[in-house]
Amino acid sequence: MNIDIIIPSQHLPITESFFMGDASHAADRAARAYLFAEERARRSANTIRRHNADLAVFARYLLAVGLPPVPVDAAGVVLLATSAEPWAGMSWGMVKGFAAWMLTEGYAMASVNARLATVRLYASWAAQAGMLPAEMVVLIKGVKGYAHRDAHNLDAARPITRIGAKKATFHVLSRDQVRRLKVQPDTPQGRRDGVLLHLLLDHGLRCGEVARLQAGSIDPERGTMTFYRPKVYKTQTHTLTPGTQAALVAYLGKDVPLTGSLLWASRKSGHLTTSGMSERAITSRVAELGRGLGIAQLSAHDLRHTWATLAARAGTPVDRLQDAGGWNSPVMALRYLEAAAIANTGVRGFHDEA
Structure with a gap:
């Protein structure tokens, strides 16, 4: 359709105005x-x-308070995550009510804070898209999470402080438990488990990092391992500990080839397959090995947590712990430094100069 050039004082014909509006x-x-x-x-x-x-x-909360169900897409993802339109009409009261509802339902404080942060973020995107007025977004951003002291007081006053299977605290294994866990049978599955446990306990790898490891990540001659950390977008190289080297020598080339996934999955019979272990398979296997030691709900992250805690206890400097653990900030590494029995041990002041 041809439309003539229009000077500001002129108007489009009504049919063309409708077309432009659509x-x-x-x-x-x-x-x-x-x-x-x-x-x-x-x-x-x-x-x-x-x-x-x-x-x-958040969608379940909106449904619980009488609002219509939030539609989902073909992948089962609520449209609040993928579209601005469902955010139209969202209010400060709804978000504030969400925080109160989660406390009543017994969600952990960390989960409450994380979910509020997500809602605030997506509400800001919806405002950029013109679905929420700017003043409403300012109010929604004012719905903050709970500080540590507030969380402690609120938890003391409510009967349920955590729902689901996730643990409130991590297991930190003793050195004796670490030694016992690393001792695995001299079978294909046992040798694979030995490598898995050394990677978690000696190198502090995340579960996803272990699952992505390839046999080619290992350099036997140099005694190193090079791998990618997707959470922080870094490629790092670790010197293999003697225990990790010994476990790899027993496993690589004997139970699996020198190419492809490093850790192969296993059947219930204990025989290895030719496919790599998924994060879920690693999580399940660590939990099973933990039960063998009498440790309930042991996870791969517990082993990473143990690695960091024992390294900090041994006097590893914070900057080295941060780098080896693959953190972008020293804040995470500082979490593993434990308080001294005497609070001012090692503190020097002007009185030492006398």
């Missing part, structure tokens, strides 16, 4: 969808999974 609405919808897609593309896959889960809980 086109602008379509363009706005596309831009809103693109904004969410672009922002989500900036985040890691793990972050997106957490956001999806957080917003699914």
